[in-house]
Amino acid sequence: MNEGGGRLAIPVGADDHAQGPDDAAITLVEYGDYECPYCGQAFPIVQELQRVFAESLRLVFRNLPLSNVHPHAEGAAEAAEAVALQGRFWAMHDLLYQHQRELRAESLLKYAEEAGADATQVAEVLARRGTRARVENDLEGALRSGANGTPTFFVNGSRYDQSWDFDTLREFIQAELDRG
Amino acid sequence: MSSPPKSGDLPAGPLQPGTAAPDFSLPETPDQRVTLSELRGPVVLIFYPADWSPVCGDELSMFQAASAMFARHGGQLLGVSVDGPWSHIAFRASRKLGFPLLADSHPKGQVSRAYGVYRAADGTSERGLFVLDQAHRVAWSYLSPIGISPGVDGALQALEALK
Numbered sequence: 298m299n300e301g302g303g304r305l306a307i308p309v310g311a312d313d314h315a316q317g318p319d320d321a322a323i324t325l326v327e328y329g330d331y332e333c334p335y336c337g338q339a340f341p342i343v344q345e346l347q348r349v350f351a352e353s354l355r356l357v358f359r360n361l362p363l364s365n366v367h368p369h370a371e372g373a374a375e376a377a378e379a380v381a382l383q384g385r386f387w388a389m390h391d392l393l394y395q396h397q398r399e400l401r402a403e404s405l406l407k408y409a410e411e412a413g414a415d416a417t418q419v420a421e422v423l424a425r426r427g428t429r430a431r432v433e434n435d436l437e438g439a440l441r442s443g444a445n446g447t448p449t450f451f452v453n454g455s456r457y458d459q460s461w462d463f464d465t466l467r468e469f470i471q472a473e474l475d476r477g
Numbered sequence: 478m479s480s481p482p483k484s485g486d487l488p489a490g491p492l493q494p495g496t497a498a499p500d501f502s503l504p505e506t507p508d509q510r511v512t513l514s515e516l517r518g519p520v521v522l523i524f525y526p527a528d529w530s531p532v533c534g535d536e537l538s539m540f541q542a543a544s545a546m547f548a549r550h551g552g553q554l555l556g557v558s559v560d561g562p563w564s565h566i567a568f569r570a571s572r573k574l575g576f577p578l579l580a581d582s583h584p585k586g587q588v589s590r591a592y593g594v595y596r597a598a599d600g601t602s603e604r605g606l607f608v609l610d611q612a613h614r615v616a617w618s619y620l621s622p623i624g625i626s627p628g629v630d631g632a633l634q635a636l637e638a639l640k
Contacts, residue, residue: 303628365573366534436598442541443628446535460626 303443303456317355332367333447342396348455369400376405378428386410395416488593499591503579520609526601528568536626608635
Protein backbone atom coordinates (compact mmCIF):
# COMPACT_ATOMS: atom_id res chain seq x y z
CA MET A 298 0.00 0.00 0.00
CA ASN A 299 1.13 3.48 -0.74
CA GLU A 300 1.94 4.98 2.63
CA GLY A 301 1.27 8.50 1.47
CA GLY A 302 4.55 8.99 -0.36
CA GLY A 303 2.82 9.92 -3.57
CA ARG A 304 3.24 8.00 -6.81
CA LEU A 305 1.62 9.06 -10.04
CA ALA A 306 -1.45 6.81 -10.29
CA ILE A 307 -2.21 7.48 -13.96
CA PRO A 308 0.79 7.05 -16.27
CA VAL A 309 1.47 9.78 -18.79
CA GLY A 310 -0.20 8.82 -22.05
CA ALA A 311 -1.41 9.96 -25.43
CA ASP A 312 -4.37 11.89 -23.97
CA ASP A 313 -2.11 14.12 -21.90
CA HIS A 314 -1.18 17.68 -22.75
CA ALA A 315 2.59 17.46 -23.12
CA GLN A 316 5.41 19.66 -24.33
CA GLY A 317 8.78 18.10 -25.07
CA PRO A 318 9.87 14.75 -26.46
CA ASP A 319 8.07 11.53 -25.43
CA ASP A 320 11.46 10.00 -24.68
CA ALA A 321 12.78 12.90 -22.58
CA ALA A 322 14.85 11.76 -19.60
CA ILE A 323 12.66 13.80 -17.27
CA THR A 324 8.89 13.95 -17.27
CA LEU A 325 7.56 16.73 -15.06
CA VAL A 326 3.84 16.40 -14.37
CA GLU A 327 2.16 19.46 -12.92
CA TYR A 328 -1.24 19.16 -11.30
CA GLY A 329 -2.43 22.76 -11.31
CA ASP A 330 -5.34 25.08 -10.68
CA TYR A 331 -5.70 28.13 -12.94
CA GLU A 332 -6.93 30.36 -10.13
CA CYS A 333 -4.34 29.33 -7.54
CA PRO A 334 -1.78 32.11 -6.94
CA TYR A 335 0.97 29.57 -6.16
CA CYS A 336 0.38 27.93 -9.54
CA GLY A 337 0.64 31.40 -11.03
CA GLN A 338 4.01 31.84 -9.36
CA ALA A 339 5.10 28.44 -10.62
CA PHE A 340 4.13 29.22 -14.23
CA PRO A 341 7.24 31.27 -15.19
CA ILE A 342 9.45 28.94 -13.15
CA VAL A 343 8.26 25.95 -15.16
CA GLN A 344 8.77 27.86 -18.40
CA GLU A 345 12.33 28.66 -17.35
CA LEU A 346 12.96 25.00 -16.55
CA GLN A 347 11.74 24.12 -20.03
CA ARG A 348 14.26 26.56 -21.51
CA VAL A 349 17.12 25.27 -19.35
CA PHE A 350 16.52 21.57 -19.83
CA ALA A 351 15.19 21.82 -23.40
CA GLU A 352 14.92 18.37 -24.98
CA SER A 353 15.67 16.60 -21.70
CA LEU A 354 12.37 17.70 -20.20
CA ARG A 355 8.81 16.78 -21.03
CA LEU A 356 6.15 18.88 -19.29
CA VAL A 357 2.67 17.49 -18.71
CA PHE A 358 -0.17 19.57 -17.31
CA ARG A 359 -3.21 18.07 -15.58
CA ASN A 360 -6.11 19.71 -13.79
CA LEU A 361 -6.47 19.96 -10.03
CA PRO A 362 -9.12 22.64 -9.51
CA LEU A 363 -9.78 23.26 -5.81
CA SER A 364 -13.31 24.56 -6.07
CA ASN A 365 -13.71 25.15 -2.34
CA VAL A 366 -11.12 27.93 -2.38
CA HIS A 367 -11.07 28.90 -6.08
CA PRO A 368 -14.58 29.41 -7.45
CA HIS A 369 -13.44 29.99 -11.07
CA ALA A 370 -10.90 27.16 -11.26
CA GLU A 371 -13.22 24.44 -12.50
CA GLY A 372 -14.70 26.65 -15.23
CA ALA A 373 -11.23 27.68 -16.38
CA ALA A 374 -10.10 24.05 -16.47
CA GLU A 375 -13.13 23.03 -18.53
CA ALA A 376 -12.48 25.93 -20.90
CA ALA A 377 -8.83 24.93 -21.35
CA GLU A 378 -9.92 21.39 -22.16
CA ALA A 379 -12.55 22.69 -24.60
CA VAL A 380 -9.87 24.72 -26.38
CA ALA A 381 -7.66 21.62 -26.36
CA LEU A 382 -10.28 19.85 -28.48
CA GLN A 383 -9.23 22.32 -31.20
CA GLY A 384 -5.53 21.68 -30.61
CA ARG A 385 -4.77 24.98 -28.87
CA PHE A 386 -4.34 23.82 -25.28
CA TRP A 387 -0.97 25.37 -24.45
CA ALA A 388 -1.84 28.80 -25.81
CA MET A 389 -4.95 28.77 -23.62
CA HIS A 390 -3.06 27.41 -20.59
CA ASP A 391 -0.58 30.28 -20.85
CA LEU A 392 -3.30 32.91 -21.28
CA LEU A 393 -5.16 31.64 -18.22
CA TYR A 394 -2.03 31.90 -16.07
CA GLN A 395 -1.41 35.40 -17.40
CA HIS A 396 -4.98 36.44 -16.42
CA GLN A 397 -5.55 34.55 -13.19
CA ARG A 398 -7.61 37.31 -11.62
CA GLU A 399 -10.06 37.52 -14.49
CA LEU A 400 -11.51 34.07 -15.12
CA ARG A 401 -15.21 34.79 -15.52
CA ALA A 402 -17.08 32.99 -18.29
CA GLU A 403 -17.03 35.87 -20.83
CA SER A 404 -13.30 36.31 -20.35
CA LEU A 405 -12.68 32.61 -20.89
CA LEU A 406 -14.25 32.82 -24.34
CA LYS A 407 -12.14 35.86 -25.16
CA TYR A 408 -8.96 33.94 -24.21
CA ALA A 409 -10.17 30.97 -26.25
CA GLU A 410 -10.34 33.20 -29.30
CA GLU A 411 -6.94 34.75 -28.55
CA ALA A 412 -5.55 31.24 -28.23
CA GLY A 413 -6.64 30.60 -31.80
CA ALA A 414 -9.76 28.55 -31.16
CA ASP A 415 -13.27 29.03 -32.50
CA ALA A 416 -14.98 30.60 -29.48
CA THR A 417 -18.46 29.63 -30.65
CA GLN A 418 -17.49 25.97 -30.62
CA VAL A 419 -15.85 26.37 -27.22
CA ALA A 420 -19.02 28.00 -25.86
CA GLU A 421 -21.07 25.12 -27.21
CA VAL A 422 -18.84 22.53 -25.50
CA LEU A 423 -18.93 24.45 -22.22
CA ALA A 424 -22.73 24.86 -22.35
CA ARG A 425 -23.14 21.08 -22.36
CA ARG A 426 -20.28 20.62 -19.88
CA GLY A 427 -18.55 18.51 -22.52
CA THR A 428 -15.16 18.59 -20.81
CA ARG A 429 -16.32 18.18 -17.22
CA ALA A 430 -15.61 14.44 -17.14
CA ARG A 431 -12.06 15.06 -18.35
CA VAL A 432 -11.43 17.55 -15.55
CA GLU A 433 -12.99 15.27 -12.95
CA ASN A 434 -10.85 12.35 -14.13
CA ASP A 435 -7.76 14.51 -13.74
CA LEU A 436 -8.86 15.54 -10.26
CA GLU A 437 -9.50 11.96 -9.17
CA GLY A 438 -6.15 10.88 -10.60
CA ALA A 439 -4.45 13.69 -8.69
CA LEU A 440 -6.03 12.66 -5.41
CA ARG A 441 -5.20 8.98 -5.94
CA SER A 442 -1.61 10.00 -6.67
CA GLY A 443 -1.26 11.79 -3.35
CA ALA A 444 -1.35 15.31 -4.74
CA ASN A 445 -1.09 17.45 -1.63
CA GLY A 446 -1.66 21.02 -2.70
CA THR A 447 -1.64 23.22 -5.76
CA PRO A 448 0.58 22.94 -7.58
CA THR A 449 1.76 19.38 -7.01
CA PHE A 450 4.66 18.23 -9.19
CA PHE A 451 5.66 14.67 -10.01
CA VAL A 452 9.17 14.09 -11.34
CA ASN A 453 9.35 10.82 -13.26
CA GLY A 454 6.32 9.58 -11.37
CA SER A 455 7.31 10.50 -7.81
CA ARG A 456 5.74 13.35 -5.89
CA TYR A 457 8.14 16.24 -5.46
CA ASP A 458 7.92 17.45 -1.86
CA GLN A 459 10.67 20.07 -1.72
CA SER A 460 10.29 23.76 -2.41
CA TRP A 461 9.45 24.47 -6.06
CA ASP A 462 11.46 27.68 -6.29
CA PHE A 463 13.53 27.69 -9.49
CA ASP A 464 16.93 26.83 -7.98
CA THR A 465 15.72 23.95 -5.83
CA LEU A 466 13.66 22.41 -8.60
CA ARG A 467 16.45 22.86 -11.16
CA GLU A 468 19.00 21.21 -8.87
CA PHE A 469 16.64 18.32 -8.20
CA ILE A 470 16.00 17.74 -11.89
CA GLN A 471 19.72 18.06 -12.68
CA ALA A 472 20.46 15.42 -10.04
CA GLU A 473 17.86 13.14 -11.61
CA LEU A 474 19.51 13.64 -14.99
CA ASP A 475 22.98 12.97 -13.58
CA ARG A 476 21.78 9.71 -12.06
CA GLY A 477 20.76 8.71 -15.57
CA MET B 478 -17.37 6.17 26.58
CA SER B 479 -14.10 4.78 27.90
CA SER B 480 -12.26 6.84 30.47
CA PRO B 481 -9.44 9.00 29.19
CA PRO B 482 -6.12 7.15 29.20
CA LYS B 483 -3.76 7.82 32.08
CA SER B 484 -0.52 9.46 31.15
CA GLY B 485 1.42 6.24 31.69
CA ASP B 486 -0.76 4.47 29.09
CA LEU B 487 -0.25 6.97 26.31
CA PRO B 488 0.95 5.50 23.03
CA ALA B 489 4.44 6.52 21.93
CA GLY B 490 3.44 6.94 18.29
CA PRO B 491 0.28 6.84 16.22
CA LEU B 492 -2.08 4.01 17.16
CA GLN B 493 -1.39 1.02 14.97
CA PRO B 494 -3.81 -1.11 12.92
CA GLY B 495 -5.88 -3.49 15.01
CA THR B 496 -6.09 -1.15 18.00
CA ALA B 497 -9.55 -0.19 19.25
CA ALA B 498 -9.97 3.52 18.54
CA PRO B 499 -10.33 5.48 21.81
CA ASP B 500 -13.78 7.03 22.03
CA PHE B 501 -14.06 10.80 22.22
CA SER B 502 -16.65 13.54 22.36
CA LEU B 503 -15.36 16.85 21.02
CA PRO B 504 -17.01 20.18 20.24
CA GLU B 505 -17.60 21.05 16.61
CA THR B 506 -19.22 24.33 17.60
CA PRO B 507 -19.62 25.90 21.05
CA ASP B 508 -22.92 24.03 21.52
CA GLN B 509 -22.53 20.93 19.36
CA ARG B 510 -20.34 17.88 19.96
CA VAL B 511 -19.36 14.92 17.83
CA THR B 512 -19.03 11.60 19.67
CA LEU B 513 -17.17 8.82 17.92
CA SER B 514 -19.27 6.00 19.41
CA GLU B 515 -22.44 7.63 18.08
CA LEU B 516 -21.19 7.52 14.49
CA ARG B 517 -22.05 4.60 12.25
CA GLY B 518 -19.66 3.30 9.64
CA PRO B 519 -16.02 3.97 8.85
CA VAL B 520 -14.38 7.18 9.99
CA VAL B 521 -11.35 9.04 8.65
CA LEU B 522 -9.61 11.14 11.32
CA ILE B 523 -7.42 13.95 10.04
CA PHE B 524 -5.25 15.37 12.82
CA TYR B 525 -3.47 18.58 11.78
CA PRO B 526 -1.39 21.19 13.61
CA ALA B 527 -3.35 24.40 13.15
CA ASP B 528 -6.20 26.17 11.42
CA TRP B 529 -4.98 28.82 8.97
CA SER B 530 -1.49 27.46 8.30
CA PRO B 531 -0.91 27.15 4.54
CA VAL B 532 -0.02 23.47 4.59
CA CYS B 533 -3.07 22.60 6.68
CA GLY B 534 -5.30 24.56 4.32
CA ASP B 535 -3.92 22.55 1.41
CA GLU B 536 -4.29 19.28 3.27
CA LEU B 537 -7.92 19.87 4.20
CA SER B 538 -8.73 21.25 0.74
CA MET B 539 -7.46 17.97 -0.71
CA PHE B 540 -9.79 16.01 1.56
CA GLN B 541 -12.62 18.37 0.58
CA ALA B 542 -11.86 17.77 -3.10
CA ALA B 543 -11.92 14.03 -2.41
CA SER B 544 -15.01 14.10 -0.21
CA ALA B 545 -17.24 12.49 -2.84
CA MET B 546 -14.72 9.66 -3.23
CA PHE B 547 -14.68 9.07 0.53
CA ALA B 548 -18.50 9.29 0.68
CA ARG B 549 -18.78 6.55 -1.95
CA HIS B 550 -17.33 4.19 0.64
CA GLY B 551 -19.31 5.60 3.54
CA GLY B 552 -16.26 7.21 5.12
CA GLN B 553 -17.04 10.07 7.49
CA LEU B 554 -14.27 12.70 7.42
CA LEU B 555 -13.40 14.46 10.70
CA GLY B 556 -10.65 17.05 11.08
CA VAL B 557 -9.09 17.45 14.53
CA SER B 558 -6.76 20.12 15.89
CA VAL B 559 -6.20 21.91 19.20
CA ASP B 560 -7.81 25.10 17.89
CA GLY B 561 -11.02 26.12 19.61
CA PRO B 562 -14.49 25.90 18.08
CA TRP B 563 -14.66 29.58 17.11
CA SER B 564 -11.48 29.31 15.09
CA HIS B 565 -12.79 26.13 13.47
CA ILE B 566 -16.05 27.81 12.48
CA ALA B 567 -14.22 30.68 10.77
CA PHE B 568 -11.60 28.45 9.13
CA ARG B 569 -14.18 25.97 7.89
CA ALA B 570 -16.29 28.75 6.40
CA SER B 571 -13.32 30.40 4.70
CA ARG B 572 -12.23 27.11 3.09
CA LYS B 573 -15.79 25.93 2.44
CA LEU B 574 -15.10 22.57 4.06
CA GLY B 575 -18.06 20.22 4.08
CA PHE B 576 -16.88 18.03 6.96
CA PRO B 577 -16.65 18.83 10.68
CA LEU B 578 -13.54 20.21 12.34
CA LEU B 579 -13.34 19.14 15.99
CA ALA B 580 -11.77 21.15 18.78
CA ASP B 581 -9.30 19.12 20.83
CA SER B 582 -8.78 22.26 22.88
CA HIS B 583 -10.03 21.47 26.36
CA PRO B 584 -8.28 19.72 27.97
CA LYS B 585 -5.81 20.64 25.29
CA GLY B 586 -4.73 17.78 23.07
CA GLN B 587 -6.36 15.03 25.12
CA VAL B 588 -7.67 13.13 22.10
CA SER B 589 -4.49 13.73 20.09
CA ARG B 590 -2.53 12.22 23.00
CA ALA B 591 -4.85 9.21 23.14
CA TYR B 592 -4.18 8.57 19.43
CA GLY B 593 -0.43 9.08 19.87
CA VAL B 594 -0.25 12.18 17.69
CA TYR B 595 0.37 15.04 20.10
CA ARG B 596 3.51 17.21 19.82
CA ALA B 597 4.04 18.15 23.43
CA ALA B 598 6.92 20.51 22.57
CA ASP B 599 4.73 22.58 20.24
CA GLY B 600 1.38 22.06 21.91
CA THR B 601 -0.23 20.96 18.63
CA SER B 602 -1.39 17.79 16.98
CA GLU B 603 0.89 15.97 14.59
CA ARG B 604 -0.12 15.56 10.97
CA GLY B 605 -1.65 12.12 11.55
CA LEU B 606 -4.26 10.18 9.61
CA PHE B 607 -6.39 7.28 10.85
CA VAL B 608 -8.92 5.14 9.01
CA LEU B 609 -11.31 3.46 11.44
CA ASP B 610 -13.37 0.50 10.25
CA GLN B 611 -17.09 -0.11 10.93
CA ALA B 612 -16.27 -1.42 14.40
CA HIS B 613 -14.07 1.63 15.00
CA ARG B 614 -10.82 -0.25 15.12
CA VAL B 615 -7.79 1.39 13.56
CA ALA B 616 -7.49 -0.11 10.06
CA TRP B 617 -4.66 2.17 8.93
CA SER B 618 -2.66 5.03 10.32
CA TYR B 619 -0.02 7.35 8.93
CA LEU B 620 2.14 10.09 10.37
CA SER B 621 3.32 12.68 7.86
CA PRO B 622 6.35 14.91 8.39
CA ILE B 623 4.97 18.07 9.98
CA GLY B 624 5.79 20.31 6.99
CA ILE B 625 4.39 17.98 4.35
CA SER B 626 0.73 17.67 3.52
CA PRO B 627 0.13 13.93 3.18
CA GLY B 628 -2.43 13.83 0.36
CA VAL B 629 -5.48 11.60 0.49
CA ASP B 630 -4.28 8.54 -1.42
CA GLY B 631 -3.25 6.40 1.55
CA ALA B 632 -6.45 7.00 3.51
CA LEU B 633 -8.58 6.45 0.41
CA GLN B 634 -6.89 3.14 -0.39
CA ALA B 635 -7.28 2.00 3.22
CA LEU B 636 -10.97 2.91 3.23
CA GLU B 637 -11.54 1.10 -0.07
CA ALA B 638 -9.76 -1.97 1.28
CA LEU B 639 -12.16 -2.31 4.25
CA LYS B 640 -14.31 -5.43 4.05
